[in-house]
Amino acid sequence: MKKFPTHNKKLTDWVNKMARLCKPDDIVWIDGSEEQKKQLEIEAISAQELILLNQEKLPGCVLHRTALDDVARTEHLTYICTKKKRDAGPNNNWMSPAAAYKKAKAIFDKAMRGRTMYVIPFSMGPVGSPFSKIGVEITDSRYVVLNMMIMTRAGEAALRQLEKQDHFTKCLHSKAELDINKRLILHFPEDNTIWSVGSGYGGNALLGKKCLSLRIASFIARKERWLAEHMLIMGIEEPNGHIEYIAAAFPSACGKTNLAMLLPPEGLKVKGYRIWTVGDDIAWMRVDSDGTLWAVNPEAGFFGVAVGTNSQANPNMIETIKKNTIYTNVLLKKDGTVWWEGADGDVPEEGIDWRGEPWKKGILDAKGKPVSAAHPNSRFTTPIANSPTASFRIEQHHGVPISAIVFGGRRQHLAPLVYEAFNWQHGVFVGATMASERTAAQVGQLGEVRRDPMAMLPFCGYNMAYYFKHWLDMGKRMAKPPKIFHVNWFRMDESGKFLWPGFRENLRVLEWILDRCNNKVDAVRTPIGYLPHPSDIDLTGLDLPQGALEKLLQIRPKDWLEELKGVNKFFKEFKKCLPKELWDEYEKLSNRLKVNE
Numbered sequence: 001m002k003k004f005p006t007h008n009k010k011l012t013d014w015v016n017k018m019a020r021l022c023k024p025d026d027i028v029w030i031d032g033s034e035e036q037k038k039q040l041e042i043e044a045i046s047a048q049e050l051i052l053l054n055q056e057k058l059p060g061c062v063l064h065r066t067a068l069d070d071v072a073r074t075e076h077l078t079y080i081c082t083k084k085k086r087d088a089g090p091n092n093n094w095m096s097p098a099a100a101y102k103k104a105k106a107i108f109d110k111a112m113r114g115r116t117m118y119v120i121p122f123s124m125g126p127v128g129s130p131f132s133k134i135g136v137e138i139t140d141s142r143y144v145v146l147n148m149m150i151m152t153r154a155g156e157a158a159l160r161q162l163e164k165q166d167h168f169t170k171c172l173h174s175k176a177e178l179d180i181n182k183r184l185i186l187h188f189p190e191d192n193t194i195w196s197v198g199s200g201y202g203g204n205a206l207l208g209k210k211c212l213s214l215r216i217a218s219f220i221a222r223k224e225r226w227l228a229e230h231m232l233i234m235g236i237e238e239p240n241g242h243i244e245y246i247a248a249a250f251p252s253a254c255g256k257t258n259l260a261m262l263l264p265p266e267g268l269k270v271k272g273y274r275i276w277t278v279g280d281d282i283a284w285m286r287v288d289s290d291g292t293l294w295a296v297n298p299e300a301g302f303f304g305v306a307v308g309t310n311s312q313a314n315p316n317m318i319e320t321i322k323k324n325t326i327y328t329n330v331l332l333k334k335d336g337t338v339w340w341e342g343a344d345g346d347v348p349e350e351g352i353d354w355r356g357e358p359w360k361k362g363i364l365d366a367k368g369k370p371v372s373a374a375h376p377n378s379r380f381t382t383p384i385a386n387s388p389t390a391s392f393r394i395e396q397h398h399g400v401p402i403s404a405i406v407f408g409g410r411r412q413h414l415a416p417l418v419y420e421a422f423n424w425q426h427g428v429f430v431g432a433t434m435a436s437e438r439t440a441a442q443v444g445q446l447g448e449v450r451r452d453p454m455a456m457l458p459f460c461g462y463n464m465a466y467y468f469k470h471w472l473d474m475g476k477r478m479a480k481p482p483k484i485f486h487v488n489w490f491r492m493d494e495s496g497k498f499l500w501p502g503f504r505e506n507l508r509v510l511e512w513i514l515d516r517c518n519n520k521v522d523a524v525r526t527p528i529g530y531l532p533h534p535s536d537i538d539l540t541g542l543d544l545p546q547g548a549l550e551k552l553l554q555i556r557p558k559d560w561l562e563e564l565k566g567v568n569k570f571f572k573e574f575k576k577c578l579p580k581e582l583w584d585e586y587e588k589l590s591n592r593l594k595v596n597e
């Protein structure tokens with residue numbers, strides 16, 4: 001066995017112990033160097049885990065295909081393993097730590113025989129920043145190593161930081177047999193440990209992402225009094241060069257990545273706005289000594305959905321993924337480039353689909369349905385630094401100051417385009433009652449409302465009732481808390497047509513949000529919060545049909561009272577643990593609506 005590049009006892013003891021369990025043939029430590037990365041790529045290509053793409057057109061890009069039943073996060077196999085079940089809450093699957101370790105050990109046992117065990121020291125957040133956390137992932141997947149090298153700061157520098165602080169999150173991963181019946185994604189927040197086995201899919205296997213940066217981090221954040229959130233962070237540069245930052249939470253597949261990289265709309269060009277992307281998925285936020293909220297993105301890459309990404313939806317992403325990108329489950333074209341449904345350009349005549357099968361334009365399956373070229377959850381992994389919008393503050397240890405927090409969901413009829421919460425407590429209620437309607441892309445009843453508070457339902461590593469309380473407490477700690485808003489880009493008219501064009505035009509709404517933060521405009525007080533005066537949303541160059549904006553800003557108290565029934569049911573799941581303040585906000589909203597009915 002090779003010499004370990006560290007004398008840190010905690011780390012070497014743990015790696016040795018995991019090696020005794022998984023029995024790899026070899027152990028390789030990841031130093032984060034370009035040479036090591038190249039070497040791993042060569043090995044992965046010869047083992048057919050990766051396909052080298054056309055290096056002239058897509059330099060540094062490769063393609064990976066997952067197992068057919070390993071294409072998305074498996075929430076039903078994801079557990080929070082706390083000593084007390086109540087600490088995991090009704091929002092999580094729970095297993096006792098003893099039972100979970102026992103069950104998983106049987107799967108990890110000798111799982112790495114004939115394979116190499118990679119040890120990846122990594123930092124979530126800039127190395128050495130007071131915001132950041134160190135983790136070490138052990139894995140037997142080269143694909144995981146190469147992804148972690150993009151998504152995190154992996155290697156030597158993280159290891160030296162670990163030695164200084166002497167604590168880290170222990171992340172153990174093995175593909176094992178990639179068997180869905182032997183797949184478990186286990187979190188042990190009380191042990192600062194994650195065990196994931198039987199999956200090679202990003203959200204299950206890149207343990208720095210959802211597992212550490214959200215589930216484990218949210219648990220730690222409550223103890224250490226900060227926030228780990230499922231939020232994008234973007235900077236909006238005004239013509240005078242001043243940049244304001246916002247953090248925004250939307251459920252998965254509501255356009256966080258597109259918003260974070262937005263290209264200002266043609267109509268507002270004269271105003272000279274520019275967008276800076278700090279992050280598209282996760283925000284860690286702390287109260288600083290100035291009494292305001294500051295945020296970093298713990299990640300260093302994007303793990304974005306490919307299907308639907310094109311020059312109209314996200315031109316900056318199209319630029320970003322032209323180099324040094326790992327594509328997963330997309331179509332391989334004859335010329336060694338890639339394609340997916342909704343990509344730019346013509347539908348290719350033929351290729352190899354995400355399953356590895358020959359594919360032809362118009363090809364139908366046995367039931368007469370089109371065979372998809374790319375999986376609907378196909379992905380690209382790409383460095384943020386590739387993006388033309390990458391913020392110059394990404395590496396800054398202090399992060400960025402947050403002026404506004406924005407919540408959002410997909411609501412056909414209920415929520416207006418935008419509204420502002422009355423204060424922090426009301427804002428927490430707005431976040432806690434967030435919901436989204438199912439689209440055709442998801443299984444289940446179309447239009448069915450799914451509650452997803454702060455977009456954290458699948459990611460909160462403890463009882464959400466305590467999480468709400470933590471949010472309320474955080475507000476009290478800030479001298480100047482950010483204002484809280486709610487947006488809905490998805491409102492429809494009577495004929496089922498979207499009333500708002502979305503995408504680039506969303507900047508018009510962010511402009512109003514910033515005007516509110518800077519006390520530049522007043523607003524209309526309504527039962528649900530402050531709404532814009534229609535004339536305060538700059539529609540220059542936008543051809544919105546007559547009356548559309550008024551419809552977008554309409555509130556129907558009857559619909560909101562109906563909505564409150566769902567909220568009531570949801571809140572009751574948390575029994576006595578739910579903070580009284582949220583029931584107070586519920587009552588106040590209900591009363592305001594009844595007066596206006």
Ligand code: OXD
Pocket residue numbers: 073203251252253281
């Ligand atoms: C993601 C998700 O992959 O939220 O970011 O599902």
Ligand code: MN
Pocket residue numbers: 230252281
């Ligand atoms: Mn996400």
